[in-house]
Amino acid sequence: MKVTIKDIAKAVGVNVSTVSRALNGKPGVSDELRGKITQIADQMGYSPDMTATGLKKGKTKIIGVLIPDIANPFFAQIVRGMEKVFRPVGYHLLLCSTDEDPEHEEENLKTLLRQRVEGILAAPVDSGGNKVFYTRVLENGIPLVFFDRIVPDIETSYVITDNEAGIRELVEYLHKNGHESLGVITLRSRSFTGRVRLNGTLKVCKELGITIKDGWILDGKSGQEGAYEAARRLFSFEERPTALLVQNNLMMLGVMKAMKDLRLKVPDDISVVCFDDSYWNQIFDPPITCVAQEPEQMGLVAATLLLDKIMHNGKNSKTILKAHFIERESVAKI
Amino acid sequence: MKVTIKDIAKAVGVNVSTVSRALNGKPGVSDELRGKITQIADQMGYSPDMTATGLKKGKTKIIGVLIPDIANPFFAQIVRGMEKVFRPVGYHLLLCSTDEDPEHEEENLKTLLRQRVEGILAAPVDSGGNKVFYTRVLENGIPLVFFDRIVPDIETSYVITDNEAGIRELVEYLHKNGHESLGVITLRSRSFTGRVRLNGTLKVCKELGITIKDGWILDGKSGQEGAYEAARRLFSFEERPTALLVQNNLMMLGVMKAMKDLRLKVPDDISVVCFDDSYWNQIFDPPITCVAQEPEQMGLVAATLLLDKIMHNGKNSKTILKAHFIERESVAKI
DNA sequence: TGGGGTTTCGCAAACGAATGCGTTTCACGT
DNA sequence: ACGTGAAACGCATTCGTTTGCGAAACCCCA
Numbered sequence: 001m002k003v004t005i006k007d008i009a010k011a012v013g014v015n016v017s018t019v020s021r022a023l024n025g026k027p028g029v030s031d032e033l034r035g036k037i038t039q040i041a042d043q044m045g046y047s048p049d050m051t052a053t054g055l056k057k058g059k060t061k062i063i064g065v066l067i068p069d070i071a072n073p074f075f076a077q078i079v080r081g082m083e084k085v086f087r088p089v090g091y092h093l094l095l096c097s098t099d100e101d102p103e104h105e106e107e108n109l110k111t112l113l114r115q116r117v118e119g120i121l122a123a124p125v126d127s128g129g130n131k132v133f134y135t136r137v138l139e140n141g142i143p144l145v146f147f148d149r150i151v152p153d154i155e156t157s158y159v160i161t162d163n164e165a166g167i168r169e170l171v172e173y174l175h176k177n178g179h180e181s182l183g184v185i186t187l188r189s190r191s192f193t194g195r196v197r198l199n200g201t202l203k204v205c206k207e208l209g210i211t212i213k214d215g216w217i218l219d220g221k222s223g224q225e226g227a228y229e230a231a232r233r234l235f236s237f238e239e240r241p242t243a244l245l246v247q248n249n250l251m252m253l254g255v256m257k258a259m260k261d262l263r264l265k266v267p268d269d270i271s272v273v274c275f276d277d278s279y280w281n282q283i284f285d286p287p288i289t290c291v292a293q294e295p296e297q298m299g300l301v302a303a304t305l306l307l308d309k310i311m312h313n314g315k316n317s318k319t320i321l322k323a324h325f326i327e328r329e330s331v332a333k334i
Numbered sequence: 335m336k337v338t339i340k341d342i343a344k345a346v347g348v349n350v351s352t353v354s355r356a357l358n359g360k361p362g363v364s365d366e367l368r369g370k371i372t373q374i375a376d377q378m379g380y381s382p383d384m385t386a387t388g389l390k391k392g393k394t395k396i397i398g399v400l401i402p403d404i405a406n407p408f409f410a411q412i413v414r415g416m417e418k419v420f421r422p423v424g425y426h427l428l429l430c431s432t433d434e435d436p437e438h439e440e441e442n443l444k445t446l447l448r449q450r451v452e453g454i455l456a457a458p459v460d461s462g463g464n465k466v467f468y469t470r471v472l473e474n475g476i477p478l479v480f481f482d483r484i485v486p487d488i489e490t491s492y493v494i495t496d497n498e499a500g501i502r503e504l505v506e507y508l509h510k511n512g513h514e515s516l517g518v519i520t521l522r523s524r525s526f527t528g529r530v531r532l533n534g535t536l537k538v539c540k541e542l543g544i545t546i547k548d549g550w551i552l553d554g555k556s557g558q559e560g561a562y563e564a565a566r567r568l569f570s571f572e573e574r575p576t577a578l579l580v581q582n583n584l585m586m587l588g589v590m591k592a593m594k595d596l597r598l599k600v601p602d603d604i605s606v607v608c609f610d611d612s613y614w615n616q617i618f619d620p621p622i623t624c625v626a627q628e629p630e631q632m633g634l635v636a637a638t639l640l641l642d643k644i645m646h647n648g649k650n651s652k653t654i655l656k657a658h659f660i661e662r663e664s665v666a667k668i
Numbered sequence: 669t670g671g672g673g674t675t676t677c678g679c680a681a682a683c684g685a686a687t688g689c690g691t692t693t694c695a696c697g698t
Numbered sequence: 699a700c701g702t703g704a705a706a707c708g709c710a711t712t713c714g715t716t717t718g719c720g721a722a723a724c725c726c727c728a
Binding site: 048049051052060065069071077079096111115257280 | 382383386389396403405406407421424445447449450473474591616619621630
């Protein structure tokens with residue numbers, strides 16, 4: 001059924017080692033014989049068994065990718081960037097979704113180790129508890145690059161965006177336009193990114209004297225539904241901030257939905273800004289002012305860093321991407 | 335560095351075969367010894383080498399997934415559905431993007447064969463030329479399931495949505511609301527889905543007596559930019575249809591962008607309906623009437639079909655998913 | 669024609685885990 | 699004390715491929 005190197009050897013009448021050398025372009029086999037072998041090989045439909053090759057060479061040509069959720073366009077675009085780097089060099093991506101569940105994360109890391117991936121690209125689960133397993137990855141000598149988030153105390157390459165700076169731009173922009181009160185729809189509170197963005201928000205608001213009343217910080221749970229609920233709650237208060245900061249792309253959808261349901265208009269009833277710029281931000285009515293991360297770029301950089309580690313044993317390198325401020329029409333001048 | 339079954343054997347003082355049996359829960363090992371072995375094994379940080387196991391058993395626990403573009407939310411959600419099926423049974427997904435390029439497709443299929451994946455889930459490239467390689471996949475005894483699209487003449491399981499029925503619902507709805515002229519932003523003309531949806535559109539229009547003038551069928555090239563250009567071209571004509579049918583989700587973005595730039599209002603200036611329902615359709619102003627596919631469901635079904643083939647040697651099975659009509663507010667009554 | 673050097677190729681040993689089969693151990697029944 | 703059967707374990711082989719080493723064949727030039 002499956003044609004192996006041995007079958008070819010038999011067919012051509014040479015030894016398997018010769019076939020191997022011929023097919024791998026190694027010296028020590030005459031051009032004539034090499035031609036004959038390659039010809040017969042693909043005539044027989046031979047395709048090398050990577051499980052055998054991997055066993056022998058210790059190279060599987062597989063990269064493990066750990067992400068929270070592939071259905072989130074942000075991460076999907078990151079993965080796309082990674083593919084652009086790895087496909088040309090013959091590597092492929094083994095995809096693992098964690099769903100922000102540390103158990104899934106642990107389980108996935110284990111299988112990645114088992115599969116003998118040549119490297120791991122990971123956006124660690126936000127609670128950040130799996131330090132043990134990431135160190136085990138490094139102990140096993142498997143190159144590791146974090147993206148979007150990091151695990152404190154794990155010494156390896158990473159690429160993240162400058163969340164504080166992004167937040168700062170948003171808040172300062174609001175302040176410049178006369179806003180002195182702010183509501184926030186936050187990510188899940190335990191999350192790394194969530195903490196960073198929230199702390200950044202609070203810090204800048206304090207600096208600028210922007211007031212955030214109790215109850216104006218609402219847990220959007222990182223997703224569309226959570227943000228919808230949070231936004232409805234916020235809009236039910238009698239006293240509202242003049243501006244709203246939504247901390248990621250998916251939650252922006254929930255907020256818009258809530259406003260639509262409540263027939264609230266941006267920016268007349270409230271101004272809105274948002275972290276991330278997914279497909280929809282520029283199409284909304286009005287288009288949403290935001291800071292844009294560059295997910296594809298992030299994937300590209302992370303992949304390049306990892307590839308460098310794999311091929312040239314590259315040193316650790318920490319990249320911090322800038323978030324680009326995009327002014328649109330969702331903020332009122334006061 | 336890497337601890338193997340042999341190291342454990344040495345450490346415990348038994349034979350490798352005993353370790354193997356103990357770790358795999360096979361009979362022939364005393365409970366006492368088994369306990370000792372497992373304990374020492376994970377104390378030494380042992381993790382089985384799947385390249386070796388795979389070679390021996392011919393099972394890699396890897397599924398190959400072939401998709402056009404992971405950054406398209408439609409496909410990302412499909413993949414998510416697949417994961418839900420495969421993760422619980424210990425399989426993982428090897429992701430390959432084709433970018434609708436037959437060469438990439440061919441290349442990817444080859445690597446999937448090399449990697450000895452246990453099954454392949456594929457949304458074939460639309461031009462549909464790679465019949466040869468898919469038959470080779472089947473010849474090698476690798477279970478194959480198509481989703482979203484099929485390759486004619488390849489006899490295997492698939493799951494697609496009923497494009498004709500979906501199109502029919504959209505067009506009939508327009509007709510019911512008094513529309514008698516229609517513009518179409520089409521997918522790339524060579525694509526399977528593109529042909530099916532366009533032919534369906536033409537057929538139903540003919541039935542209902544809806545006129546589509548020359549030039550009202552515009553190639554949106556399946557993507558946002560292409561649709562933007564196409565829409566602008568359409569709106570530059572002096573004579574316009576009263577309604578516009580956009581043939582997929584991404585193109586809807588381009589169309590909306592074009593309308594925003596031209597300050598055209600839906601549905602006052604033109605009515606719009608669309609195939610697919612991504613995140614944004616319900617948030618637009620006005621929300622877009624459409625037929626929704628269920629990508630996650632599609633992934634789920636495809637994965638289940640494949641798993642059945644892998645585990646129980648299941649027979650071929652063809653599933654056709656219904657597209658659900660969702661009435662919103664983007665169509666004017668005339 | 670012969671010696672030295674270079675190709676060209678075959679042989680066999682790995683790689684890590686799984687397993688059929690053969691061997692040992694041990695407990696129990698007589 | 700001996701025999702019996704089952705349970706526990708070891709040995710050696712297997713998977714498909716790569717690779718170091720050695721043997722043979724070839725070439726060039728004296």
